[in-house]
Amino acid sequence: MEGQRLGGRYQLEARIGGGGMAIVYKAKDLVLNRPVAVKVLRSQFGTDDDFVTRFRREAQAVASLSHPNVVGVYDVGQDGDTHYMVMEYVEGYTLKELINRNGAIPVEDAVEIAAEICDALDHAHSNQIIHRDIKPHNILIGKNGRIKVTDFGIARAVTSTTITHTNSVLGSVHYFSPEQARGGITAEKSDIYSLGIVLYEMVTGKLPFSGESPISVALKHLQEPLPEPRQVNPEIPQSVENVILKALVKDPTYRYASAREMLEDLETCLLPERLHEEKIEFPVDDEATKAYPVITQEMLESQGRTIPPSRQEKETRKSRPWWMKTALWAGAIGLFFVLAFLGFNLVMELFPTVPETQVPDVVGHDGTVAEQEIRGAKLVPKVITEASNEVEKGIVIRQDPAPPMGLKENAVVTLYVSSGQEAIGMPNLINKVRTVAEEELKSKGFKITDATFVEKESDDVPAGQVINQFPPADQQVVPGATEVKIEVSKGRAMVDMPDVRTLPLEKARIELFKVGLLVDEAAIKAEPTYSTEKPNIVLGTHPYDPGMKVAKGTAIPITVSNGQFPADAKITTTPVYAELIDGEYDVPIKIVVSDARGDNMTVYEERINESRNFDIPIVLSPKKNATVKLYKNGASQPVFVTEVDYNSVQY
Structure with a gap:
C-alpha cells in the first residue's frame, strides 16, 4: 500500500511494522504537514465484523488515554474496504x-x-x-x-x-x-x-x-x-x-x-x-498442581475408615479360628516382602538409574564442533538451521536448554545453527524521500554508512528524493553483506549570479547563458533612469542580486533603461577653467563629476598646453546635487571644485 493516500489526507510512505491483525506504515499528514503512524487492518479481516470491532475498540481505548508515555491516537477512519487508525509517530x-x-x-x-x-x-x-x-x-x-x-x-x-x-x-x-x-x-x-x-x-x-x-x-x-x-x-x-x-x-x-x-x-x-x-x-501455595495416588484400603484405614465388607466375607471371618487368621496374615506379609524384593530387582534391571550430566555451553561455536561437544557430554544434539543477519553461517546462535542446566544422559539438546544471512529482493527506493529510504533499508537489515547516500544534482528529480540505487530493485541480495549506494537528488545545480548591471541587454543575455541562466523575456521591464540616456542598458536583476546562488536554468527578470531621464531630472552644464601658469606645458588634467548619474565619474582626462574652459554636462535630481572637481599633474587633491544645487537650476 506504499504510496497510497487514505482518507484523502494520509500519504503512506513506508512499512515500519506489523502484527497478526494490522500493518503499520509511516505516513505524512498532508493537512497538518507532519509525520504520523497509520495502522491498517489487514485486508483479510476487513470483512470480518468481529475483527473490525476489535480494531475500532483499540482506537477507542487508546483515544481515551492522554499520557506522555502512551502513543496517542489522532484519527480513525475507513477508506473503501480499508480500516485505518492514525497515531503519533515515534522515531x-x-x-x-x-x-x-x-x-x-x-x-x-x-x-x-x-x-x-x-x-x-x-x-x-x-x-x-x-x-x-x-x-x-x-x-x-x-x-x-x-x-x-x-x-x-x-x-x-x-x-x-x-x-x-x-x-x-x-x-x-x-x-x-x-x-x-x-x-x-x-x-x-x-x-x-x-x-x-x-x-x-x-x-x-x-x-x-x-x-x-x-x-x-x-x-x-x-x-x-x-x-x-x-x-x-x-x-x-x-x-x-x-x-x-x-x-x-x-x-x-x-x-x-x-x-x-x-x-x-x-x-x-x-x-x-x-x-x-x-x-x-511469600507463602507456599499448597494448592499447586499435584499428582494424587490411587486410594487404597490401607490409606482409608489409616484415616480410621474402611471399605465395607460384603455379607459373605463377614460370615467367613466369623467361622475362621483365630490361629488361622494369624497364619494368613503372616503368610501374606511374607509373600509381600518376597514379591517386593523380586519386583525391586526386576525394576532396577529394566529401568537402571540414568546419571545426570551438565549441558555444555556451545553458543558461538562451529556447528560441527558443537555437535561433538554435546555428544561428548553424553547428550543427543538436534540441529535446527535458521537465517541470521548477525551470526556467521555454520555458527550456533543459541541452544535449548542452556547451561547451567543439567540433563539425564541421552537427553536432547536443540542447537540453532545459522544458515547465514537470508537473501531478499532489493527494495525499490526510486523517488522515495531519503528518510523513508533509510528507514526501509535499516528495517531490512542493511548497514547504513556515511558512504551509503550520495547527493547528486538533478534537473528532473526534486531535492531529497532518490534518483538511482545500486543494487537495482528486486535483485536478490543479502542485507548485511551487501554494500548499498543510493543517489539522492540535491535539486538543480546552483550557480553564482553574474553582475550584468550597466551592460547592454544583448551582452547581459550572453553572460547569463554562459553560466546556465536565462533571461525571463516576459519580465523585461524598461524604465527611465538618471544613470544613462542610452536605451536597453541593464539597471537591475531583482530579486537575483549579483553573487547570489541561483538554480541552474532559472529565468532572470531584467530591468533596462528606456533612454530617458526621469521627469524631475534637470540637465545642464557648468563651466570649469583649467589654468596653466607660465612655464607649464603638456600638463595632464582630469575632471571628475558626481551627480544623479553616479559618483566620481571621470568625464575628461587629457593633456593641455594652454589654459582653457570646459563646459561640463551634469544631471541633477531632487535628491542629488552635482559636484565637479579638476585635478592637475596627477595630484591627489583637486585644484578646483564647484558644486551645483538642484534648486539653483531654473527650468
Whole structure:
C-alpha cells in the first residue's frame, strides 16, 4: 500500500511494522504537514465484523488515554474496504531491539524504563483499560529517550470476563500471566506480571521461561518456580530483585495491588538504604498442581475408615479360628516382602538409574564442533538451521536448554545453527524521500554508512528524493553483506549570479547563458533612469542580486533603461577653467563629476598646453546635487571644485 493516500489526507510512505491483525506504515499528514503512524487492518479481516470491532475498540481505548508515555491516537477512519487508525509517530526503536543489541541493560536504566511503563499502565488502569500484551516489542524508545507504550490491539475494558478469541489465548506467551495462560479473567495484575517479565529480561538479558512450544512455556508460567534474577545476574541489587519477585508471584493475591504501588516501589528501590534489604518471601501455595495416588484400603484405614465388607466375607471371618487368621496374615506379609524384593530387582534391571550430566555451553561455536561437544557430554544434539543477519553461517546462535542446566544422559539438546544471512529482493527506493529510504533499508537489515547516500544534482528529480540505487530493485541480495549506494537528488545545480548591471541587454543575455541562466523575456521591464540616456542598458536583476546562488536554468527578470531621464531630472552644464601658469606645458588634467548619474565619474582626462574652459554636462535630481572637481599633474587633491544645487537650476 506504499504510496497510497487514505482518507484523502494520509500519504503512506513506508512499512515500519506489523502484527497478526494490522500493518503499520509511516505516513505524512498532508493537512497538518507532519509525520504520523497509520495502522491498517489487514485486508483479510476487513470483512470480518468481529475483527473490525476489535480494531475500532483499540482506537477507542487508546483515544481515551492522554499520557506522555502512551502513543496517542489522532484519527480513525475507513477508506473503501480499508480500516485505518492514525497515531503519533515515534522515531526511534523498540525495547526488544535494545535488549537484542546490548543484552542486559544497566539496572538504573532498566528501573527508569520500567517506572515510565508503570506510570502509563497506572493511567490506563485508572481509565478501566487493561493492555494485556505488555512486552518489549510494544515499548518504543524515542530519540529523545521518551518511553512510549503502544499496541493496545487486544486491550479490553476491565469488565471483560475472558481473554480468549476463537478458542485461542490473546497476548504473547513469554510474557503471559498465569491467569492468562489458564484462559481466565484478566485484570490489572496481569499487566503487572507482564511488566515484571519485561523488567526481568531487561536486567538479566534473558527470559525466565522458554520452551520448544507455546504450550510448554505457558505451563512453566503455571507450574515452575521463577529462576531468581540474582542467580542469573548477581550484580542486581536485592531491592530490585524484590520488585521483580513481587510482580511475578503466581498467585495474584500477593502481587502489587496496583501499578501505582509498583511505581512507588520502583522509585525508591535504588536508594542506598534499600539496596541490601532482606529478600522478600511469600507463602507456599499448597494448592499447586499435584499428582494424587490411587486410594487404597490401607490409606482409608489409616484415616480410621474402611471399605465395607460384603455379607459373605463377614460370615467367613466369623467361622475362621483365630490361629488361622494369624497364619494368613503372616503368610501374606511374607509373600509381600518376597514379591517386593523380586519386583525391586526386576525394576532396577529394566529401568537402571540414568546419571545426570551438565549441558555444555556451545553458543558461538562451529556447528560441527558443537555437535561433538554435546555428544561428548553424553547428550543427543538436534540441529535446527535458521537465517541470521548477525551470526556467521555454520555458527550456533543459541541452544535449548542452556547451561547451567543439567540433563539425564541421552537427553536432547536443540542447537540453532545459522544458515547465514537470508537473501531478499532489493527494495525499490526510486523517488522515495531519503528518510523513508533509510528507514526501509535499516528495517531490512542493511548497514547504513556515511558512504551509503550520495547527493547528486538533478534537473528532473526534486531535492531529497532518490534518483538511482545500486543494487537495482528486486535483485536478490543479502542485507548485511551487501554494500548499498543510493543517489539522492540535491535539486538543480546552483550557480553564482553574474553582475550584468550597466551592460547592454544583448551582452547581459550572453553572460547569463554562459553560466546556465536565462533571461525571463516576459519580465523585461524598461524604465527611465538618471544613470544613462542610452536605451536597453541593464539597471537591475531583482530579486537575483549579483553573487547570489541561483538554480541552474532559472529565468532572470531584467530591468533596462528606456533612454530617458526621469521627469524631475534637470540637465545642464557648468563651466570649469583649467589654468596653466607660465612655464607649464603638456600638463595632464582630469575632471571628475558626481551627480544623479553616479559618483566620481571621470568625464575628461587629457593633456593641455594652454589654459582653457570646459563646459561640463551634469544631471541633477531632487535628491542629488552635482559636484565637479579638476585635478592637475596627477595630484591627489583637486585644484578646483564647484558644486551645483538642484534648486539653483531654473527650468
